[in-house]
Amino acid sequence: MTTKTSCADFVRFFRSWVSDPMRVAAVAPSGERLAKLMTQEIDPLGGPVLELGPGTGVFTHALLARGIPENALTLVEFGEEFAVRLRGRFPEARVVRMDAAQLGDCGLFDDAPFGAVVSGLPLLSMPPSKVAAIVGGAFESMKPGGAFYQFTYGPRCPIPRTILESLGLKGTRIGGTVRNIPPAGVYRISRQNPMELSISGSKYRSTEGNVGVGAFAQEAGKADTGRPEANA
Numbered sequence: 001m002t003t004k005t006s007c008a009d010f011v012r013f014f015r016s017w018v019s020d021p022m023r024v025a026a027v028a029p030s031g032e033r034l035a036k037l038m039t040q041e042i043d044p045l046g047g048p049v050l051e052l053g054p055g056t057g058v059f060t061h062a063l064l065a066r067g068i069p070e071n072a073l074t075l076v077e078f079g080e081e082f083a084v085r086l087r088g089r090f091p092e093a094r095v096v097r098m099d100a101a102q103l104g105d106c107g108l109f110d111d112a113p114f115g116a117v118v119s120g121l122p123l124l125s126m127p128p129s130k131v132a133a134i135v136g137g138a139f140e141s142m143k144p145g146g147a148f149y150q151f152t153y154g155p156r157c158p159i160p161r162t163i164l165e166s167l168g169l170k171g172t173r174i175g176g177t178v179r180n181i182p183p184a185g186v187y188r189i190s191r192q193n194p195m196e197l198s199i200s201g202s203k204y205r206s207t208e209g210n211v212g213v214g215a216f217a218q219e220a221g222k223a224d225t226g227r228p229e230a231n232a
Contacts, residue, residue: 035058041116042066049116051117056082059120096108101130102133113143114138115146116148121150139169150186152187153182153184172189
């Protein structure tokens with residue numbers, strides 16, 4: 001991105017934060033160093049990639065730099081202003097405007113499982129039921145060996161241990177950077193036993209989990225968020 005584009009993105013991001021700080025949860029887009037940490041483990045040959053909350057597309061650019069084909073990217077963005085920009089910047093990617101808590105129920109991602117998920121969502125500012133719906137829904141649409149990458153501004157994994165255990169998952173810190181506003185750490189969320197999976201329809205479910213993702217999604221989606229809008 002050019003300096004002019006970066007400045008425009010900063011202004012746009014800052015305005016979004018001012019208007020809805022609980023949804024955006026940061027005053028500036030993520031930095032390039034954090035973007036590299038978030039995408040460094042993703043294999044270009046590992047299959048399609050799902051990005052949650054791409055915002056201005058900082059992580060999206062890093063995924064492309066890793067060698068992920070643009071047409072292998074699905075970008076889920078709730079903010080209308082960001083979704084419009086993403087469609088213009090990444091015309092070959094699939095941009096879906098929706099609440100990520102609907103992942104497990106919308107049926108839009110049943111055609112091919114994702115190899116990885118990259119999340120820019122502010123999980124720390126969300127209620128546990130919504131976090132569980134997002135993470136659980138993502139893993140339902142992911143390959144057995146796939147991983148969910150999440151950054152945080154806090155000192156520990158942003159997904160509570162109770163949620164990880166209920167979904168049969170584990171969190172591993174893979175790095176951090178102070179060259180970000182604010183400094184951030186990155187976690188890899190993966191299945192405890194990736195080979196112990198049962199297939200329900202076309203979705204992968206861990207046999208470790210003892211909590212239904214649908215219940216979490218219903219709790220998180222009590223407020224009407226509207227129907228998902230996709231460009232594909």
